[in-house]
Structure formats: structure tokens, C-alpha cells
Amino acid sequence: MTQGQQIRLGRAMVWLLSTLMVGLLLLPLLGLALSTGFSEFVAGWSNPAVLPALWLSLETSTLSLLLSLLLGTPLAWLIAQSRGQRQALAESLFKLPMVIPPAVAGVALLVTFGGSSWLGAQLATLGLSLVFTKAAVVLAQTFVSAPYYLSAAISAFRSVDSGLMWVGRSLGAGPARVFFRIALPLAAPALFSGAAMCWARSLGEFGATLMFAGNLSGRTQTMPLAIFTALESDLQAAQALSIVLVLAALMVLFGTVLARRMGRSRQEKGENL
Amino acid sequence: MTSRALQVDVQVVVGAFALDLQLELGATERRALIGPNGSGKSIALRTLIGAHRPNRGVIWVGDRCVFDSARPLALPPEARRIGYLPQDYGLFPHLSAAQNVEFAVRSRHPQWSRSERLQRAVAYLDDLGVAGSRARRPGVLSGGERQRVALARALAAEPTLLLLDEPMSALDIEVRREVRSFLRQTLERLKLPTLLVAHELDDVLSLADRVSLMDKGAVVETASVEEAARRPPTAFACEFWRTSPKQEPNALLE
Numbered sequence: 087m088t089q090g091q092q093i094r095l096g097r098a099m100v101w102l103l104s105t106l107m108v109g110l111l112l113l114p115l116l117g118l119a120l121s122t123g124f125s126e127f128v129a130g131w132s133n134p135a136v137l138p139a140l141w142l143s144l145e146t147s148t149l150s151l152l153l154s155l156l157l158g159t160p161l162a163w164l165i166a167q168s169r170g171q172r173q174a175l176a177e178s179l180f181k182l183p184m185v186i187p188p189a190v191a192g193v194a195l196l197v198t199f200g201g202s203s204w205l206g207a208q209l210a211t212l213g214l215s216l217v218f219t220k221a222a223v224v225l226a227q228t229f230v231s232a233p234y235y236l237s238a239a240i241s242a243f244r245s246v247d248s249g250l251m252w253v254g255r256s257l258g259a260g261p262a263r264v265f266f267r268i269a270l271p272l273a274a275p276a277l278f279s280g281a282a283m284c285w286a287r288s289l290g291e292f293g294a295t296l297m298f299a300g301n302l303s304g305r306t307q308t309m310p311l312a313i314f315t316a317l318e319s320d321l322q323a324a325q326a327l328s329i330v331l332v333l334a335a336l337m338v339l340f341g342t343v344l345a346r347r348m349g350r351s352r353q354e355k356g357e358n359l
Numbered sequence: 360m361t362s363r364a365l366q367v368d369v370q371v372v373v374g375a376f377a378l379d380l381q382l383e384l385g386a387t388e389r390r391a392l393i394g395p396n397g398s399g400k401s402i403a404l405r406t407l408i409g410a411h412r413p414n415r416g417v418i419w420v421g422d423r424c425v426f427d428s429a430r431p432l433a434l435p436p437e438a439r440r441i442g443y444l445p446q447d448y449g450l451f452p453h454l455s456a457a458q459n460v461e462f463a464v465r466s467r468h469p470q471w472s473r474s475e476r477l478q479r480a481v482a483y484l485d486d487l488g489v490a491g492s493r494a495r496r497p498g499v500l501s502g503g504e505r506q507r508v509a510l511a512r513a514l515a516a517e518p519t520l521l522l523l524d525e526p527m528s529a530l531d532i533e534v535r536r537e538v539r540s541f542l543r544q545t546l547e548r549l550k551l552p553t554l555l556v557a558h559e560l561d562d563v564l565s566l567a568d569r570v571s572l573m574d575k576g577a578v579v580e581t582a583s584v585e586e587a588a589r590r591p592p593t594a595f596a597c598e599f600w601r602t603s604p605k606q607e608p609n610a611l612l613e
Contacts, residue, residue, distance in 0.1 A: 256436045
């Protein structure tokens with residue numbers, strides 16, 4: 087084989103493998119879109135489980151996002167400010183829920199907060215029970231999705247030049263004003279995309295929710311659970327819900343790309359007063 | 360009321376670096392800090408604003424004590440009234456020039472309305488000849504404009520002492536002469552005690568009236584600019600003053 091042929095063969099291989107990868111990633115989505123015609127999509131909505139699942143999913147994933155923002159932002163700030171091995175260890179520990187299988191997360195939540203656990207017993211004496219409630223859905227979603235926001239927020243805060251913050255302090259601003267006027271706006275685009283990923287992960291949460299919160303239509307049955315349930319009886323409903331989730335995912339992706347671009351152009355140029 | 364602008368006697372450890380800084384600045388003095396890379400010049404400035412906490416010692420700014428390990432007292436950076444320009448000027452990239460200055464105005468006048476603060480900010484910009492850039496972000500400003508905006512911002516916080524870390528290093532060679540002479544005029548007009556880290560002989564000659572030579576985390580010599588050039592005590596100083604101990608450096612200086 088001549089050298090030219092070798093190069094051509096190599097190029098062909100790269101193209102072939104790349105095409106297979108693209109096919110593997112896009113074909114299932116294309117299949118879903120093509121098999122769900124407009125009439126199937128509309129018909130899917132007539133299933134009585136669909137709308138409650140949609141609303142429950144929107145409600146719980148939004149609550150879990152707010153929880154992650156409220157509790158995750160201060161923690162990310164603390165971790166980003168500190169340096170050294172202990173901080174690195176803490177950081178990877180908090181990322182663990184991202185990596186462990188959802189089923190394991192479900193078991194962990196169940197044995198920690200469930201009715202037969204010590205915490206569950208304490209809650210029961212107060213007349214509270216988490217399992218099979220909306221709160222359990224939010225808890226399960228937050229457990230698996232908060233690390234997505236947390237890790238994005240840590241690197242966002244860490245990328246803010248600490249020199250700017252010292253200058254801000256030397257200009258007479260206290261730590262709070264430096265945080266809200268300098269650190270937060272500079273980190274905002276990355277925080278936004280972290281929040282979007284976090285919300286998307288909550289929206290898609292399945293395993294941990296199923297095990298910890300159950301699959302009660304109208305109470306704990308989120309969209310992924312409704313899809314799973316409908317798969318046996320009403321494929322059209324499953325398809326309709328799937329399309330909604332794909333559209334939501336697309337929105338999140340475009341949103342993060344847009345946020346990143348906005349962040350870049352905001353620093354490079356532009357006028358404002 | 361004392362006639363000194365700054366009195367420092369501190370020991371600071373930052374990582375593996377140990378700084379043992381003794382320094383005194385006259386009321387309207389402009390002092391240059393020179394010394395080889397890693398001699399602790401920038402760490403000295405950052406210690407003064409409060410970014411590094413000394414292990415022991417005292418820092419007086421004018422007649423106010425801002426740090427004393429014996430009391431113990433450590434004022435936070437926002438209470439020290441020390442203006443600080445880092446090498447890259449440290450402008451906030453997401454804020455316009457006027458908003459950058461307004462950030463500092465707000466520290467002194469928290470009760471003012473936003474438009475009052477912006478108005479004052481533009482006055483500071485105007486004073487340094489960059490009011491035309493008020494609505495522009497730092498990213499589109501030239502190096503010289505950035506320096507002026509940063510200076511206006513530092514002044515807006517009404518400091519009693521000014522620290523400049525290599526004010527020329529972020530500039531293109533071609534514009535340095537012009538920016539330097541503007542900075543010189545401004546500093547002379549302000550009569551604000553100034554401590555500046557310098558790497559270039561030209562900067563020391565035009566911006567400072569006295570100079571301290573640092574080596575390995577300590578000040579090894581302080582003298583007037585003319586005197587320091589006459590008897591350079593270290594190899595670095597010889598090279599800095601473009602002279603050797605045997606030569607007669609006065610001729611070189613003129």
C-alpha cells in the first residue's frame with residue numbers, strides 16, 4: 087500500500103467511526119420523533135396520568151433546584167475560597183451522589199429517612215413521614231442533582247480572580263458587597279449553566295425517586311415514572327411525555343450555550359451605564 | 360498628628376516565603392520599592408492592604424493603627440483607607456468605567472442615591488481625563504485609559520495612602536513614556552503618599568523621590584534616588600542603576 091492510500095484509508099476509518107457514533111447518539115432520538123406523529127402526540131395527552139405527572143415534575147424539579155441554589159451557593163463559595171487537600175477531599179465527597187447508581191441512592195435514602203430508620207422514627211413521633219410524599223420526591227431529586235450545581239458553582243467561584251476581590255475590599259466594600267457586586271455577577275453565566283444541568287437532572291430523576299418516594303399517580307409519580315408506567319399500557323402517553331422531556335433537555339442545552347456566550351461577550355466588549 | 364504616612368514593622372509568612380518588612384514613609388513621600396523577582400515587593404503591598412495577615416508586628420497608616428499583633432488588632436481591608444492598584448489594575452470587567460468608580464464612591468457615601476454616586480464617579484473620571492470612557496467596559500479601554508480609570512476609582516475611596524504595583528508593566532512599550540509622565544503629574548498634584556513597586560529605572564527616576572531596595576523579603580537599603588544610584592549595595596542594584604560600584608554613576612544618571 088502506498089503512503090497516499092494509507093492516509094486515505096485512515097481518513098475513511100475516522101469518518102466511518104464518527105458516523106457510527108453520530109448514528110448511535112441521534113438515531114434513538116430520531117426514532118422517537120418519527121414514531122410520534124402529531125396525532126399520537128395529542129392522543130397521548132388523554133391519558134389521565136400525563137398532566138398530573140407533568141405538573142408534579144415541574145413543581146418538584148423547581149423546588150429541588152431552588153433548594154440546591156439556596157444551600158449549594160454558600161457551600162460552593164466556602165469550598166472555592168479554601169485551598170489544600172482537605173478541600174479537594176470534601177469536593178470529591180460532595181460529587182459522590184453524581185457517580186453512584188440511582189438505585190444505590192434510593193436504598194441510601196430509604197434506610198436513612200425511611201419509616202424503619204432512626205431518623206424516620208423521630209419524624210414519625212412528630213407525625214411526619216417522608217416516604218411516598220412529594221417531599222420525598224424533592225429530597226431524592228436534590229440528592230442526585232445538587233452536586234451538578236455544586237461542582238459548577240465551585241469552579242465558577244474559583245475562576246473569579248481573587249485579586250479583584252481584594253481590590254474591592256481595599257476600595258471600602260465589605261465581604262457581602264464584594265460577593266454580590268463582583269463575585270456573583272462574574273460567576274453568573276457558569277452558575278446559570280450549572281443550575282440548568284441541575285434542573286435537567288432533577289427532571290429526569292427516576293431510580294431514587296421510584297425506590298424512596300414510590301410511584302403514586304398524582305402524588306409521587308413524576309414524568310419519568312409515568313413514562314415507565316405507561317410503557318405497558320399506553321405507549322402513546324409514554325411517547326408524548328418523552329417528547330416533552332426531550333424538548334426540555336434541548337431548552338437546557340441551548341440555554342447553557344447562550345449563557346456561556348453572553349458571559350463571554352459581556353466581558354469582552356459592550357457599553358453599559 | 361504625626362508627619363509620617365506609613366510605619367510598618369511586620370513579619371509575614373506566605374507559603375514558603377518569609378517577609379520581614381520595616382518601612383517608614385514621610386507625609387507626602389513617593390517611595391519606590393525595587394528588588395529582584397521574588398524579593399517580596401508585591402507581597403509587601405498585599406500585606407499592607409490586609410490580604411496577608413502578619414504573624415507579628417504593627418502597621419500604622421498616618422496616625423491610625425491598622426494592625427498590631429500585640430493588642431491584637433487587624434482592621435479589615437475595607438477599613439484601612441489604602442488605595443491599591445495591582446499590576447493589571449484590577450478593574451471589574453463586568454462594570455463600566457463609571458460603575459467601577461461608583462463602587463468606590465459608594466463606600467464613602469452609602470446614603471447617596473445611585474445617580475448621585477454615578478455623577479460623582481464621572482467627576483473623578485473627568486478629573487483624570489477619561490470621562491469620555493464612562494460607559495465603556497475595561498475590556499475595550501487602552502492600557503493608559505485603564506490605568507486612569509483604576510486611579511480614579513482608587514481616589515474615589517478617598518485613601519490616605521496609595522499603593523501601585525508595577526504601574527507600567529501592563530502597558531505596551533510605546534505608550535509607557537506618555538503614561539508615565541501623566542502619572543507623574545497626577546501624583547505630584549495629589550500630594551498623596553505613595554508606595555510603588557518598580558521594575559524600570561525610568562519609572563523610579565520620574566515617579567519616586569526615595570527608593571527602598573528589597574532582597575529576600577527584607578528592605579536592605581533606603582535612600583534618596585540620587586544617593587541610591589551613587590552607591591548600589593547589591594549586584595541587583597548595580598544592574599538596576601545601570602552602573603557598577605567602580606564607575607561614577609552620576610554621569611549616567613544625568
